[in-house]
Amino acid sequence: MIAIGMEGSANKLGVGIMLHPKDGSPPQVLANIRHTYVSPPGEGFLPKDTARHHRAWVVKLVKKALKEAQVSVDDVSCICFTKGPGMGAPLQSVVVAARMLSLLWDKPLVGVNHCVGHIEMGRLITGATNPVVLYVSGGNTQVIAYSSQRYRIFGETLDIAVGNCLDRFARTLHISNDPAPGYNIEQLAKQGNQLVDLPYVVKGMDCSFSGILAAIDALAAQLGLGGEEREKEDAEKRASSAGEAQIIPETNDKPTRADLCFSLQETIFSMLVEITERAMAHVGSKQVLIVGGVGSNLRLQEMMGIMARDRGGSVYATDERFCIDNGIMIAQAGMLAYQTGFQTPLKESTCTQRFRTDEVFVKWRED
Amino acid sequence: MAPEYKPPALPSPFTNTTPAPTLLAQGAEAHVYKTVSLDPSIPAALKIRPSKPYRHPILDRRLTRQRIIQEARCLVKLVREGVSVPAVLALDWEGQGGEESGWGGAWLLMEWIEGPLVRVVLEKWEAWMKKNAATLDPSQLQTEEDRVRSLMKRIGHTIGGLHKAGVVHGDLTTSNLMLRSPVQNATDSPTGISMDGDVVLIDFGLASQSAQDEDRAVDLYVLERAIGSTHPRSEPFFEEMLHGYRESYKGATATLKRLEDVRMRGRKRSMLG
Amino acid sequence: MALKLETINIPHLPASLPVHVALYRNVQNSAFLRQQLLAGNSEFEYALIDASMVLSRAHALAAVFRAVNDYMNNRLKSRNVHSEIVFSFNPTNNIAESFRKFGIADSTKDLLVVKVSVTPEITHDSVAAHLESSIEGTSVPFDDLTLSEISDITKIKKLYKLGALPSPAAKADPSQPNGTHTDDAQRQLELSMLGAIALRGS
Numbered sequence: 094m095i096a097i098g099m100e101g102s103a104n105k106l107g108v109g110i111m112l113h114p115k116d117g118s119p120p121q122v123l124a125n126i127r128h129t130y131v132s133p134p135g136e137g138f139l140p141k142d143t144a145r146h147h148r149a150w151v152v153k154l155v156k157k158a159l160k161e162a163q164v165s166v167d168d169v170s171c172i173c174f175t176k177g178p179g180m181g182a183p184l185q186s187v188v189v190a191a192r193m194l195s196l197l198w199d200k201p202l203v204g205v206n207h208c209v210g211h212i213e214m215g216r217l218i219t220g221a222t223n224p225v226v227l228y229v230s231g232g233n234t235q236v237i238a239y240s241s242q243r244y245r246i247f248g249e250t251l252d253i254a255v256g257n258c259l260d261r262f263a264r265t266l267h268i269s270n271d272p273a274p275g276y277n278i279e280q281l282a283k284q285g286n287q288l289v290d291l292p293y294v295v296k297g298m299d300c301s302f303s304g305i306l307a308a309i310d311a312l313a314a315q316l317g318l319g320g321e322e323r324e325k326e327d328a329e330k331r332a333s334s335a336g337e338a339q340i341i342p343e344t345n346d347k348p349t350r351a352d353l354c355f356s357l358q359e360t361i362f363s364m365l366v367e368i369t370e371r372a373m374a375h376v377g378s379k380q381v382l383i384v385g386g387v388g389s390n391l392r393l394q395e396m397m398g399i400m401a402r403d404r405g406g407s408v409y410a411t412d413e414r415f416c417i418d419n420g421i422m423i424a425q426a427g428m429l430a431y432q433t434g435f436q437t438p439l440k441e442s443t444c445t446q447r448f449r450t451d452e453v454f455v456k457w458r459e460d
Numbered sequence: 461m462a463p464e465y466k467p468p469a470l471p472s473p474f475t476n477t478t479p480a481p482t483l484l485a486q487g488a489e490a491h492v493y494k495t496v497s498l499d500p501s502i503p504a505a506l507k508i509r510p511s512k513p514y515r516h517p518i519l520d521r522r523l524t525r526q527r528i529i530q531e532a533r534c535l536v537k538l539v540r541e542g543v544s545v546p547a548v549l550a551l552d553w554e555g556q557g558g559e560e561s562g563w564g565g566a567w568l569l570m571e572w573i574e575g576p577l578v579r580v581v582l583e584k585w586e587a588w589m590k591k592n593a594a595t596l597d598p599s600q601l602q603t604e605e606d607r608v609r610s611l612m613k614r615i616g617h618t619i620g621g622l623h624k625a626g627v628v629h630g631d632l633t634t635s636n637l638m639l640r641s642p643v644q645n646a647t648d649s650p651t652g653i654s655m656d657g658d659v660v661l662i663d664f665g666l667a668s669q670s671a672q673d674e675d676r677a678v679d680l681y682v683l684e685r686a687i688g689s690t691h692p693r694s695e696p697f698f699e700e701m702l703h704g705y706r707e708s709y710k711g712a713t714a715t716l717k718r719l720e721d722v723r724m725r726g727r728k729r730s731m732l733g
Numbered sequence: 734m735a736l737k738l739e740t741i742n743i744p745h746l747p748a749s750l751p752v753h754v755a756l757y758r759n760v761q762n763s764a765f766l767r768q769q770l771l772a773g774n775s776e777f778e779y780a781l782i783d784a785s786m787v788l789s790r791a792h793a794l795a796a797v798f799r800a801v802n803d804y805m806n807n808r809l810k811s812r813n814v815h816s817e818i819v820f821s822f823n824p825t826n827n828i829a830e831s832f833r834k835f836g837i838a839d840s841t842k843d844l845l846v847v848k849v850s851v852t853p854e855i856t857h858d859s860v861a862a863h864l865e866s867s868i869e870g871t872s873v874p875f876d877d878l879t880l881s882e883i884s885d886i887t888k889i890k891k892l893y894k895l896g897a898l899p900s901p902a903a904k905a906d907p908s909q910p911n912g913t914h915t916d917d918a919q920r921q922l923e924l925s926m927l928g929a930i931a932l933r934g935s
Contacts, residue, residue: 288518297631297666363515363523367488374488399514403468473802476747496744498794529935536928539921540895547924550798551931554808571924 094170095123096431097158097194098424101147101187102179102207103231104130104138108154109421110162113428120217120428123162125414125421126154135267135321137260144182151190158420166198171436173427176204177448179232184444192442203427204437207418208233208450211384212244213429214422219409221382227369227397228450230385230418231256231275234365235450236298236372242455247372248298255361256387258302262357265310266350267324273417278354279390285355289348293360298371300364309357318350362393366400379406389416429457468510471555471564481506489527489665494572497549503572504549507531507665510565511555525553527665528566534627534667535570541625544618544640544660546570573660575641578615579634579690581655582608586693588651596650604649609700611655616704618659619679624709628675630666632683634690638662673711677718680705684723736865737872740857743794746801753848753860754793756784756879760870764839776863780818784843785885786835786892787822788923789877795927796821797847804849810934814849824893824929834892843883844870886922893926 094115100107110123130146132138159166174191177184195202212226226237226244234250253261256275263274268281291308294301313319327350348356369381381401383394394410401408415422433456474481474495481493490509497504509524511517528551538545550569585608596604615637622629629636639657647654670676680702688695702719706712738755742748760766769777780797787793800817803809811817811828823831837844846868848860873879890896901919 288516290522293519293523359516359519363512363519366514367512371488374486396514400512403513473745473747473805477745498743498745498798499791500744529932532928532932533935536925536932539928540898540925542921548928548931550795550802550927551935552802552806553935554806 094428094432095162095164095168096171096173096203096424096428097155097169098173098205098210098420098422098427099151099155099187099191100175100207100210100418100420100423101151101183102175102177103183103418104132104143104146105418106130106147106150106154106187107418107420107423108151108158109419109424110158110164111421111424111428113432120425122421123164124158125419126158126161127417127419128154129272131271134269134324135264136270137264138270140180140182143180144186147183147186148190151187154420155190155194169198169200171201171203171427171431172198173203173205173423173431174442175207175210175423175444176437177207177445179207179444179446181444181446184446188442188444192439195439195442201431201436202439202442203431203435204442204444205423205427205430206448206450206453207423208235208237209244209453209455210422210426212237212382212450213426214415214419215382215384215409215411217425218411218415219382221380221409223378224380224382224409225369225372225376225378226382226384227365227388228385229255229365229383229387229393231260231387233385234300234302236368237450238372238376238378239455239458240376241460242458244450244453244455246449246451247375248300248368251296251299251301252303253306255302255365256385258306258361259357259387261306262309262313262354265313265319266353267319267321273386275387275390278358279392281351282354282358282392283351285349285351285353287346287348287352287355288359289352289356291356291360293364295364295367298368298375300368302361305357305361309353312348313350313353316347316353318348318353323350358390358392362390362396365393366396369397370400370404373401373404373406379404380409381406382409384411384416386417389413433457469564471508471510471552471567474506474567487665495569497569497572503574505546505570505572507568507570508565509567521555524555524566528553528568531664531667532568534664534669537669538622538625538627538661541621543621543625543627544658545622545664546573546660546662573638573640573662575639575657575660577635578611578637578639578659581611581639581653582634582691582694584653585651585655586691588653589693592650600650604651605697607649607655608694608697611659612694612697612700613704614659616701616706617708618661619683619701620705620708620712622661623671623676623679623711623715626669626671627664627667628670628679629661629664630668630679631663632661632679633686634683636661636663671711673715673718674722676711676715677722680715680719681722735872736861737874738857738861738864739875741794743798743801746798747805749850749853750801750805751850751857752797752801753850753855753857754797754875755846755864755868756873756875756883757844757846757868757870758784758842758873758883760842760844760868762867762869763837763841763844766844766868767837767839767841770837777867778813778815778848780815780845780847781837782819782822782835782845782847783837783841784845784880784883786889787845787880788884788886788889788926789880789919790875791923792926792930793845793847793875795930797849799930799933801849804851814851815847818847818849821930821933824926824933826934844868845875889926890922893929895922895925895929898922898925 094113098109107127109125112121128150228235234255236248237244259275268277292304397408481495485492493506495506539547553566638660741752800821804814819836820831822835899918
């Protein structure tokens with residue numbers, strides 16, 4: 094059976110094609126195409142611009158995916174789309190496209206929870222059987238564990254998502270949004286080594302990032318590290334020292350832009366690892382799976398790996414192809430539901446900005 | 461397969477302790493050992509917050525130090541206020557090796573509380589009742605239920621005392637409540653399960669000093685949820701816990717009012733609509 | 734009367750660091766002893782504590798333990814482990830104050846003497862020999878019963894800012910019919926003091 098998955102809950106438009114062979118052998122990714130709407134430095138992506146981007150690209154991406162997968166429309170069993178959570182206008186552009194294809198090709202629709210898509214794709218790729226899941230992206234921060242046919246949320250952010258915190262700080266520093274602001278912060282952080290004191294807010298298994306963002310924004314302003322000018326200077330330094338790997342650190346002890354990125358990552362990732370460890374201790378699990386765009390950060394993966402090792406367990410993570418929003422994760426989770434008989438009637442093929450992970454009845458897992 | 465788990469090495473000075481402390485429990489943050497106090501004939505509980513190598517050493521020391529001190533401060537304050545909690549016998553927030561050399565983690569040596577966890581008492585009682593409740597006559601049944609009511613009420617008093625002292629626990633479950641065994645521990649109950657003894661609050665790892673109704677109400681709500689999920693048969697008697705709480709200090713009424721809001725809202729915001 | 738010098742291996746401290754403790758009443762040469770301390774006479778390097786400020790054996794051992802642990806970790810705030818023991822009795826960070834409040838004074842009659850075997854030459858016998866020749870007083874057992882006759886509960890409570898706690902009645906007080914209440918009050922006071930010692934400087 095073959096499923097098409099369509100994802101567009103944020104600035105990534107993804108179309109994926111997934112094959113679940115009839116003989117029960119492992120599912121295969123036939124195509125995984127993505128196109129990202131990149132906003133200029135210092136700006137975030139606005140819903141209406143992002144929706145316009147998705148509308149402009151969705152047909153091209155579907156065609157390209159079918160071609161790459163070398164499947165014909167007749168081979169397709171169902172069309173899976175992201176029902177939510179996410180930004181309203183982008184979600185809507187994609188659900189309209191999915192509906193159109195469903196009518197055009199006479200294929201059933203399967204509405205998928207975006208978070209469940211991440212979890213199922215992560216489980217498939219890594220082989221983690223029953224992990225505690227840390228789902229970290231621009232819109233979500235959750236610690237999840239499976240229990241009696243639900244993905245239950247043990248901890249979550251009390252305000253903004255961790256990725257949103259990183260993205261917004263990238264804007265403060267006028268760091269490029271290409272390929273992703275978080276990626277560029279990660280690269281800059283590698284040159285930092287001075288830890289500045291930032292708030293650290295963990296409450297049980299929940300955490301908060303808005304105070305940290307305010308504190309580091311204020312620090313950047315106070316040190317004169319924000320804005321376009323400083324980014325240009327850094328870019329020039331990078332260009333002039335093209336041969337050398339590092340920007341030469343400044344001689345005084347004042348924190349640099351790199352130090353701020355380093356400190357931000359060290360602080361917020363420590364919080365994430367801490368709440369994940371607490372959930373692992375709580376449910377008695379030794380596996381941890383990181384999903385979502387922030388999950389492709391290697392420093393986060395490294396820290397999580399050390400924690401898991403010290404607990405006698407291990408960490409499972411995927412690379413950007415599967416971590417960052419994509420179409421196949423929607424195809425994968427949609428296919429699992431579809432195989433249990435689940436379909437989304439056309440009338441109910443709406444999308445919703447708010448859709449909690451634990452609302453989904455996970456019929457495809459035992460007990 | 462993953463190698464078998466080994467707890468981290470004990471920090472100084474417990475590498476000297478003979479016999480070596482025995483590990484009782486490993487949480488996410490801390491390891492709890494049984495050992496002796498400064499008098500070799502008196503037992504003590506040792507809580508170690510090992511260093512977390514995943515995080516930056518400066519951040520690690522800052523957090524570990526802050527938390528063990530916060531926990532100890534809450535306990536010391538409560539002992540002074542006469543609330544039943546394990547007393548602090550000794551403390552080291554610097555970790556081994558002092559400022560310069562290695563950092564093994566912080567530790568807290570506490571008074572040993574002898575007695576069962578309330579969780580275990582209720583579990584045993586519920587198991588017995590499940591099997592034998594049908595054989596009891598109405599007056600015996602009443603007696604048994606009254607015993608749980610009385611326990612709940614005493615729990616309410618203890619939590620009231622805690623809140624009155626200006627501390628919230630942050631993680632109230634029946635696993636963090638103990639019954640300090642009285643000297644004579646015989647019980648007349650056909651269940652053979654004693655519910656006597658002082659209710660003692662333990663594990664202040666998430667505790668903080670607060671006198672806010674919201675924090676207090678969340679404490680009660682967390683306990684209510686914990687009893688509901690782990691002790692379904694005892695849940696109907698939770699009301700008695702709230703009675704005990706109401707009697708225990710002046711601000712209790714406001715907290716209980718707030719509890720209703722907290723219940724309505726749930727701990728997690730619903731993301732629907 | 735024979736010297737009652739007790740050598741204690743406090744649990745958790747290395748066996749190589751035993752602690753020698755002697756309690757005296759009716760001490761006659763406190764001014765001399767204090768003078769030796771002030772002069773920095775290394776032969777008289779002891780923790781010399783006004784025993785009326787000591788509630789119990791557990792109280793004294795908690796202060797000794799804190800000081801020796803800080804000594805082992807190179808974190809002494811004062812000159813040596815013996816001055817640190819006096820300092821460790823203090824609930825606040827003021828070293829000079831700790832000597833005024835807990836240290837020996839010229840008028841001290843009841844004296845607690847503590848010596849830690851920081852070098853192998855310091856043994857039970859060497860300490861005993863030196864104390865016999867230097868302290869003019871009556872050696873009494875270092876136990877709770879003896880200390881209960883010496884300790885000035887009111888002063889102790891004031892120093893530890895524990896005035897609100899119920900007072901343990903003197904042991905010999907016949908007007909206190911209910912012994913358990915007395916014990917409870919004593920225990921709460923003692924545990925509160927141990928907490929204060931542990932938290933100092935936090």
